[in-house]
Amino acid sequence: MYIYWTAEENRKNALMEFKYTEDNLLEIEQYFDTVVSNIRNKNFEVKDSPDTGKVCRECDFRFFCSQNGIIKFKAKDIEEE
């Protein structure tokens, strides 16, 4: 199975391959459900804010976060390209 990181600047590092079996698919599904549950219950802590000029700039939630004061952006950081 592959994940392609679209924002990766170095194309050699953009494609990530990982092996899986039927057994670890179930384990991954359970882990994902736990992560979603923790997010929905607000059971998490942001220890290091993301880089607004790089990570947030590529994120689909940047306008939501900006409008709700979750993180402060410089106008140039959230412009559409």
Ligand code: SF4
């Ligand atoms: S825009 Fe918001 S959701 Fe997206 S990376 Fe930044 S802080 Fe996180």
